[in-house]
Amino acid sequence: xxxxxxxxxxxxxxxxxxxxxxxxxxxxxxxxxxxxxxxxxxxxxxxxxxxxxxxxxxxxxxxxxxxxxxxxxxxxxxxxxxxxxxxxxxxxxxxxxxxxxxxxxxxxxxxxxxxxxxxxxxxxxxxxxxxxxxxxxxxxxxxxxxxxxxxxxxxxxxxxxxxxxxxxxxxxxxxxxxxxxxxxxxxxxxxxxxxxxxxxxxxxxxxxxxxxxxxxxxxxxxxxxxxxxxxxxxxxxxxxxxxxxxxxxxxxxxxxxxxxxxxxxxxxxxxxxxxxxxxxxxxxxxxxxxxxxxxxxxxxxxxxxxxxxxxxxxxxx
Amino acid sequence: xxxxxxxxxxxxxxxxxxxxxxxxxxxxxxxxxxxxxxxxxxxxxxxxxxxxxxxxxxxxxxxxxxxxxxxxxxxxxxxxxxxxxxxxxxxxxxxxxxxxxxxxxxxxxxxxxxxxxxxxxxxxxxxxxxxxxxxxxxxxxxxxxxxxxxxxxxxxxxxxxxxxxxxxxxxxxxxxxxxxxxxxxxxxxxxxxxxxxxxxxxxxxxxxxxxxxxxxxxxxxxxxxxxxxxxxxxxxxxxxxxxxxxxxxxxxxxxxxxxxxxxxxxxxxxxxxxxxxxxxxxxxxxxxxxxxxxxxxxxxxxxxxxxxxxxxxxxxxxxxxxxxxxxxxxxxx
Numbered sequence: 001x002x003x004x005x006x007x008x009x010x011x012x013x014x015x016x017x018x019x020x021x022x023x024x025x026x027x028x029x030x031x032x033x034x035x036x037x038x039x040x041x042x043x044x045x046x047x048x049x050x051x052x053x054x055x056x057x058x059x060x061x062x063x064x065x066x067x068x069x070x071x072x073x074x075x076x077x078x079x080x081x082x083x084x085x086x087x088x089x090x091x092x093x094x095x096x097x098x099x100x101x102x103x104x105x106x107x108x109x110x111x112x113x114x115x116x117x118x119x120x121x122x123x124x125x126x127x128x129x130x131x132x133x134x135x136x137x138x139x140x141x142x143x144x145x146x147x148x149x150x151x152x153x154x155x156x157x158x159x160x161x162x163x164x165x166x167x168x169x170x171x172x173x174x175x176x177x178x179x180x181x182x183x184x185x186x187x188x189x190x191x192x193x194x195x196x197x198x199x200x201x202x203x204x205x206x207x208x209x210x211x212x213x214x215x216x217x218x219x220x221x222x223x224x225x226x227x228x229x230x231x232x233x234x235x236x237x238x239x240x241x242x243x244x245x246x247x248x249x250x251x252x253x254x255x256x257x258x259x260x261x262x263x264x265x266x267x268x269x270x271x272x273x274x275x276x277x278x279x280x281x282x283x284x285x286x287x288x289x290x291x292x293x294x295x296x297x298x299x300x301x302x303x304x305x306x307x308x309x310x311x312x313x314x315x316x317x
Numbered sequence: 318x319x320x321x322x323x324x325x326x327x328x329x330x331x332x333x334x335x336x337x338x339x340x341x342x343x344x345x346x347x348x349x350x351x352x353x354x355x356x357x358x359x360x361x362x363x364x365x366x367x368x369x370x371x372x373x374x375x376x377x378x379x380x381x382x383x384x385x386x387x388x389x390x391x392x393x394x395x396x397x398x399x400x401x402x403x404x405x406x407x408x409x410x411x412x413x414x415x416x417x418x419x420x421x422x423x424x425x426x427x428x429x430x431x432x433x434x435x436x437x438x439x440x441x442x443x444x445x446x447x448x449x450x451x452x453x454x455x456x457x458x459x460x461x462x463x464x465x466x467x468x469x470x471x472x473x474x475x476x477x478x479x480x481x482x483x484x485x486x487x488x489x490x491x492x493x494x495x496x497x498x499x500x501x502x503x504x505x506x507x508x509x510x511x512x513x514x515x516x517x518x519x520x521x522x523x524x525x526x527x528x529x530x531x532x533x534x535x536x537x538x539x540x541x542x543x544x545x546x547x548x549x550x551x552x553x554x555x556x557x558x559x560x561x562x563x564x565x566x567x568x569x570x571x572x573x574x575x576x577x578x579x580x581x582x583x584x585x586x587x588x589x590x591x592x593x594x595x596x597x598x599x600x601x602x603x604x605x606x607x608x609x610x611x612x613x614x615x616x617x618x619x620x621x622x623x624x625x626x627x628x629x630x631x632x633x634x635x636x637x638x639x640x641x642x643x644x645x646x647x648x649x650x
Contacts, residue, residue, distance in 0.1 A: 036468070036473075037468055037472075037473025037572065039472055039473075040475055040571060042473065043468075043472065043473025043474040043475075043558070043571075043572075044474070046473050047472075047473065047474075049641075063421055136545075142340045162625070165626055167624075189621055190625070191618055191621070191625050192625050192628070196567065196573055196576075197566070197567050197571075197573075198574070200566065201566070202366075202370055202614065202615075203618055204619070205366045205370075206366070206615055206618035206619055207618070208365075209355075209358075209363040209366065209619065210357060210618070210619050211359065214485045223475075223573075225566060226569070227567060230567055231565070234491055235362070250478065251475075286620060315474075316471065316473050316474025316475070317453075317474050
């Protein structure tokens, strides 16, 4: 315990010394470690990470970037260790694959005086990172819930598809429940669709067999919304209910722009948050702009009217 | 030498009771449970849903039955299905300008799926039987390769079939003949042909002989390499067939398509009474196994009696129970 504290103190001292210093002629290397593109959201995140790096390399010639994508936590740890050992990075931007296994490796990096930016998933020990950038999971559930509460009333029936069982999913669902509390909306059922189109399709098929009267669906994710819409279409009940997804997948946003009555709103949880994190980190290195702290990107409601601002045709997500 | 298989078959004949009935009893129990929990369970719509969604894993599991009977294993089928789906979607999108949206486009897409599945199976089979690498390693490797190739083809996102082509192709999953959906018909045909091939043809007997004892099979003039390779090629083709039924459902493929299908297919085969070490296979048992697996999911969704967090645990218990019933019959000898 004591040793750890000493390390922490040392780390803090080092961080202060090696933190962002404004020296125009000096060159810096920024390491970026993110999960590989195994599903839609991460695909978008990878795209935005690459785009941000390209943009920054053009703007600041003194910056160099090392991008590593990992399929599991162990590989991510190796990537980070390699970055420190062989590329001598000045700053690390990391989206931890999992909080627990990444905490002490990132702490070790921090202790060597490297600026640490953590994105989206927090580490399990507080105070390691200099900058924390994340989407707003509570807001994600709340914004969706508020729309349900505004639009539906006493005795209306909804079903909910949840993601993979995680704290992140719990935060969203709890906030959603809190937002619809007192509205008299009746939640018929909640099942896990695992943020997966096929699973969501199956779950929705079963919901439709089970309940004759469903007024709306909170699919909580646009990949799940795709499966849900298909199941509703198959059952021939498209006129009976609407669906709210989330995260702003371009195909869904496109349909909203076309005025699809089944998709009244969407809620953002932007994969571009990685770009925010990389930009801020770079800004901190090349200038005296203070960037330490927490940066929470609000979840916004997308409507057919403002959908165009959230449409990124080049992104894979 | 067919001696081994003959003896096995004979012994099975004598002790037919529990060993064979285990999975069937489990299936009947599940149907009764489902019907008592929800009145919609036996409705036409729900039965169609369950059977149609079983079709993908089911078609693949029939092929897996041959591979496992011949003493092999294939871990790559889930990734392979995603890859075949991705290639099929890209090929169809690319062919729209020349072929237009119509029957010829769908036929061409199906041909692409079958050829891709065939080639993927051929590569697995070649590495396993001609180069002599352990099946587990080869298919573990190709599992990773196909998965990441799919992600790469999709640029980390989702490959989607052109909207018009999709509307035209859609009935292949959603429509049917005499009220029976196409995936169910195809699954039934594949299962019947598979059962016949396993029981009545030299190929089926050779698979069992090879799985029971490779040396003995070799001395009995079974072309061991060719039979082994054929099982993987057959499985690859069936992955292609499953993909043909899968693509019209959602019209898309991504890196998360077909995740863990290989384990579901293998589990269905084992639940159905095929021996994991090889030497004995039962295609109709595999069909029962597939139905058990998808019924569990369906019942859990329809009933919502327990926390959804526990779905996986309940699945696990039922899978193990189905096999325990079967083993009790076997331990008598």
